[in-house]
Amino acid sequence: MKFGLFGGAVLAAALITSNVALAETRVTYKSAKSTSSYYQMAVQIAEAMKKGSNGDIILTVEESQGSVQNVKEVAARTGNYVFTTPPVLVKLAQKGKAMFEGKTNPKYDEIRALFPIPSLTMHFVMRADSDVKTFDDLAGKKLLIGKGSFGAREGAKYIKLFGLEGKVNIANVELGSSVAALKNKQIDGFVTAGSYPAPNVIEAAASTPITLISLTDAQVKETKRTKLMIPSGTYQGVDVATETTSLPVVAYTTTQMDDATAYELTKTYWTQKAEMGESHPWWNAVSGAMLANVYGKLHPGALKYYDEAGIEVPDALR
Structure with missing residues (x-):
């Protein structure tokens, strides 16, 4: 089969487009009500991720009715699902207490932390x-x-x-x-x-x-x-x-996210945080010390970044 110059150009363009698509990592970020400050933060994180990764990480921000919903959706979500919640709700979900009583799910045990956001x-x-x-x-x-x-x-x-x-x-x-x-x-x-x-x-x-x-x-x-x-x-x-x-409020994901993606998300968040803080001061209140407020385990990809960056990680999170 002969393509000729035109056919070869089309094929080359298709291959380039395919490679770009493969290089792009898409992440769903479940946040809060669209009228809340936490939704604004989610939009800021999405912009920072795109900029800090040169477009390789694309966050799609989803509105939520609250943190309980965010945690419960872990049971049905697949792929790169990131959500925000107070750590105490992860604890309640994994132990089947309070609003999670009688509604336990083995997928709750797959929840892993990425990084703290403003409290x-x-x-x-x-x-x-x-x-x-x-x-x-x-x-x-x-x-x-x-x-x-x-x-x-x-x-x-x-x-x-x-x-x-x-x-x-x-x-x-x-x-x-x-x-x-x-x-x-x-x-x-x-x-x-x-x-x-x-x-x-x-x-x-x-x-x-x-x-x-x-x-x-x-x-x-x-x-x-x-x-x-x-x-x-x-x-x-x-x-x-x-x-x-x-x-405290933390961005979590699950073990379905691969280590490389978790690493890049965490690294890009921290390297872009100072710039976010220049225009939105609430980011300036976030520090590595806030890892002490996290419940559960860190995602291995996130842990790799913290160890490389020299950020102290409590033993319980490893």
């Missing part, structure tokens, strides 16, 4: 003229905690935990109204959970002087959450460090 950080934001410095000072104050979110649940939990139930006037409005309500002195403060620096807290600090309530070590221990320090100067006018709590 959900609790903020108790107060107007500076409210004179609230500690939780005890909240008695008699009007506080907006929102509805249905992690921050709203944690805020209500802390109010009860620290003996303030019935002593704090809870504003019955949505969190989206918090900045305007604070500025107009309709509330004394609001509670929000987001990776710092949180956009709504930045906005609040720009419109009115604020302070942040700092927890004591004993209070942090009582919440059973992870301690986190928000550095001084993170928010306008807040020139002291704030001790608060956080819910």
Whole structure:
């Protein structure tokens, strides 16, 4: 069979196209609701992966209704499935507890960690003229905690935990109204959970002087959450460090992902993180030390990168 010049050119082009397609690694990244900061982070990671790998890694971001759904989808997903979740949900899934009771699946044991992303950080934001410095000072104050979110649940939990139930006037409005309500002195403060620096807290600090309530070590221990320090100067006018709590969030995959892909994903994430932080400061809060918050085992490909980079890995993750 003779191709001629034209046929040979077509064949060569087809082979080149085929090689490009084979070189491209496609990954599904299951994130959060499209309106959340974590979906924004997913888009930023997708852009960073494409840039950092010269187009060899293509992340397709999928919206999610939450972390529980992300974990449950492990049972049905194949291939390069990456998802974000607080590590505690991986623990519950593997042990068949809480929302996973009676719904265990052997595929949950195949979950492996890649890298930490910004934590959900609790903020108790107060107007500076409210004179609230500690939780005890909240008695008699009007506080907006929102509805249905992690921050709203944690805020209500802390109010009860620290003996303030019935002593704090809870504003019955949505969190989206918090900045305007604070500025107009309709509330004394609001509670929000987001990776710092949180956009709504930045906005609040720009419109009115604020302070942040700092927890004591004993209070942090009582919440059973992870301690986190928000550095001084993170928010306008807040020139002291704030001790608060956080819910770590980690990007996981499964053993179906090959070691080379896991290695490249992890390496590209960390090498692009500084650049991401230049335009989106919440990435600056992420460090290798946050591996201490991971539950389960690291993917062998990710572990290879951490060992090469000299990032300390807890023995339990190996």
